[in-house]
Amino acid sequence: MSKQSIHNFYINEQQSIYLLSHHDAKKHRQWLNICKKQLSLLGYQDVELIGSGAFGFVFAGVEDSGAQWVFKFSRITLAQSVRDRLEDEAYMLSQINNPMVPEFFAFERVKKQGILMMARAKGEDLEQISLKQGRLKPRDLVNLALKLRNVLLDLRERKNGMSLQPVVHGDIKPSNIVWDQQSDAFSLVDWGSSVYAQIDVHGEPVASNIMDLMSSDIASTNARMGDVYFIGDEQMSGARSSPRFDEQGVASTIYALASAQSCRFGAQVIPAASLGLPIEFARVIDGMLSKDKVTRDAAGDYFIRNMPAMAKVYLPDISLPQAKPYIPFWTVQQSDLPDTVVYSSRKQFLRRADHNQQLLDVNDAQLDRYYKEFLFDTGDTEKAFLASISRLAKYPVVGGLSFHWQQESLFVESSLMLHDEDLQDAFTDAVNATVMLAQGIEQKGLFKCCLFDARQTIQLERDETGAYIFEQLPELQYSVSHVAASEVTRPHSYFEDGKDPDEQLQLPKKIIQCVFELNKIHHTGCIIFESLSDRLKIHYYYRLLDAEQEAAFSALLREIIQYTVSIQDYGVAGFMKLPYKNTREFELCTTQHVQYYPKNPKR
Ligand SMILES: Nc1ncnc2c1ncn2[C@@H]1O[C@H](COP(=O)(O)OP(=O)(O)OP(=O)(O)O)[C@@H](O)[C@H]1O
Numbered sequence: 381m382s383k384q385s386i387h388n389f390y391i392n393e394q395q396s397i398y399l400l401s402h403h404d405a406k407k408h409r410q411w412l413n414i415c416k417k418q419l420s421l422l423g424y425q426d427v428e429l430i431g432s433g434a435f436g437f438v439f440a441g442v443e444d445s446g447a448q449w450v451f452k453f454s455r456i457t458l459a460q461s462v463r464d465r466l467e468d469e470a471y472m473l474s475q476i477n478n479p480m481v482p483e484f485f486a487f488e489r490v491k492k493q494g495i496l497m498m499a500r501a502k503g504e505d506l507e508q509i510s511l512k513q514g515r516l517k518p519r520d521l522v523n524l525a526l527k528l529r530n531v532l533l534d535l536r537e538r539k540n541g542m543s544l545q546p547v548v549h550g551d552i553k554p555s556n557i558v559w560d561q562q563s564d565a566f567s568l569v570d571w572g573s574s575v576y577a578q579i580d581v582h583g584e585p586v587a588s589n590i591m592d593l594m595s596s597d598i599a600s601t602n603a604r605m606g607d608v609y610f611i612g613d614e615q616m617s618g619a620r621s622s623p624r625f626d627e628q629g630v631a632s633t634i635y636a637l638a639s640a641q642s643c644r645f646g647a648q649v650i651p652a653a654s655l656g657l658p659i660e661f662a663r664v665i666d667g668m669l670s671k672d673k674v675t676r677d678a679a680g681d682y683f684i685r686n687m688p689a690m691a692k693v694y695l696p697d698i699s700l701p702q703a704k705p706y707i708p709f710w711t712v713q714q715s716d717l718p719d720t721v722v723y724s725s726r727k728q729f730l731r732r733a734d735h736n737q738q739l740l741d742v743n744d745a746q747l748d749r750y751y752k753e754f755l756f757d758t759g760d761t762e763k764a765f766l767a768s769i770s771r772l773a774k775y776p777v778v779g780g781l782s783f784h785w786q787q788e789s790l791f792v793e794s795s796l797m798l799h800d801e802d803l804q805d806a807f808t809d810a811v812n813a814t815v816m817l818a819q820g821i822e823q824k825g826l827f828k829c830c831l832f833d834a835r836q837t838i839q840l841e842r843d844e845t846g847a848y849i850f851e852q853l854p855e856l857q858y859s860v861s862h863v864a865a866s867e868v869t870r871p872h873s874y875f876e877d878g879k880d881p882d883e884q885l886q887l888p889k890k891i892i893q894c895v896f897e898l899n900k901i902h903h904t905g906c907i908i909f910e911s912l913s914d915r916l917k918i919h920y921y922y923r924l925l926d927a928e929q930e931a932a933f934s935a936l937l938r939e940i941i942q943y944t945v946s947i948q949d950y951g952v953a954g955f956m957k958l959p960y961k962n963t964r965e966f967e968l969c970t971t972q973h974v975q976y977y978p979k980n981p982k983r
Pocket residue numbers: 430431432433434435436437438450452482498499500501502504505555556558569570571572607
């Protein structure tokens with residue numbers, strides 16, 4: 381790649397491109413195009429962006445011989461020390477020779493930008509597959525578990541010459557496993573957290589040679605932080621690296637795929653034993669996810685020893701009725717899918733004191749990404765609940781949710797509109813997991829979130845004096861569908877559940893009046909004002925449910941926009957409105973009941 385293109389390399393954190401400023405979005409698009417063009421100039425064909433993560437983003441291209449290559453770049457926005465890890469990743473990948481791991485081709489550096497080149501794994505990553513399919517079938521899970529077990533064994537038995545030199549992957553999770561359903565080929569990608577193991581499964585130091593033992597500081601860890609949603613307690617707490625880390629990644633992965641979640645934290649409320657898996661398999665996974673190290677390790681040993689036998693069990697698909705959504709959602713088929721972003725009210729009540737504060741001094745980009753806001757001092761079930769809300773936003777869906785935990789019950793109000801009929805079943809699994817996790821939360825309180833289409837977000841730029849720059853006032857769009865009127869509902873103020881000093885924006889009275897007027901018209905929707913020094917963003921969606929009121933409705937939306945330009949304060953404020961008639965009541969439930977795969981599936 382030319383120096384010029386590398387020099388300008390710029391990719392933002394994973395946020396919807398539609399929420400970036402016009403300038404940043406343009407820069408981002410230009411960059412992707414420059415990278416694609418440069419890879420094409422280097423002779424690769426059909427170059428496309430195939431993935432991105434916290435550390436990098438990944439292109440694929442076809443080499444002259446027809447071989448499929450992958451090019452991984454680190455994000456230019458990361459610290460140089462973090463970006464330098466791509467070279468370590470390249471080195472570790474080059475050390476692995478396993479049919480389930482993409483072959484290493486080269487590492488190249490142009491100026492400060494490294495590019496890791498490797499073979500393209502066939503298929504799609506399991507996070508994507510899980511989002512499309514919902515809960516994976518027991519047979520697929522058992523099959524995957526056996527393959528992963530075989531890779532784990534290969535990694536821990538790896539030798540350097542005569543001596544044992546086990547390798548830890550360190551970041552096993554669904555998005556790092558690529559699966560081709562047709563050929564049943566699995567690949568484990570992303571070796572960015574990989575290291576040589578310092579201790580073996582029994583906790584004994586591994587020393588490949590005597591010099592290593594003498595020179596290395598055997599008390600401190602060489603471990604890298606994997607994804608905090610999937611790594612086990614030891615990796616999280618900075619223990620020395622061990623093949624046990626990957627057992628944890630495998631258990632988390634199987635669990636997440638079995639339960640249609642994007643993390644390991646829900647296992648207390650939705651144990652593997654409740655997911656219709658074969659009894660032995662479910663118990664091993666629950667054992668591996670246990671809080672008790674002895675149980676965990678024993679289950680890990682059992683998994684390695686017995687997975688081949690467990691995989692021999694005949695597991696035909698059993699025709700179960702498709703799960704019903706615990707809360708209703710509408711489905712519409714639309715060609716322009718929303719780019720969904722979720723915005724949630726303060727998560728304060730989900731916080732729990734973390735007395736150990738064990739992660740405070742771990743300096744890691746990914747830790748920062750996940751822990752900055754709230755995860756740090758939040759209980760496991762609360763983490764899982766929040767992760768499940770984020771998972772909902774991975775679907776093309778707009779709407780709002782409000783969870784109200786009271787003494788005996790959980791009340792859920794919702795208004796969700798899914799824009800792709802094919803995803804109905806998978807979305808049902810995701811929604812049901814969210815509800816089950818909410819049932820498992822014991823504190824009393826309120827949590828609300830809006831899911832909106834970032835493509836619709838209105839951005840009004842401000843000049844240096846703070847005045848808005850526009851030629852014509854933008855319009856708030858809405859859809860209309862007639863639904864029999866229910867009783868008048870009240871609007872939810874977005875931050876109703878407590879003042880947030882960082883986010884509270886004082887809205888002009890006129891806007892609030894309009895919102896209250898709007899409330900008298902049967903509709904559902906949300907509007908969030910995000911006022912920054914250089915621009916104002918208005919995130920929203922509106923769905924009018926009483927077509928006869930359209931004139932009044934659109935007049936009020938126009939009025940809101942007119943008063944918007946008098947917003948001078950900074951911060952966030954918003955409202956959402958959900959139809960009350962959809963309120964559902966659920967019992968609180970700390971653990972879902974046991975459900976195994978039938979002993980006799982033919983019956
Ligand atoms: N060799 C490969 N073949 C096919 N797809 C790949 C390959 N490597 C990566 N990908 C795809 O690109 C995505 C991102 O890659 P990767 O996980 O390596 O990036 P990352 O920035 O390290 O991500 P993370 O946030 O998980 O650490 C993967 O989820 C996968 O879908």
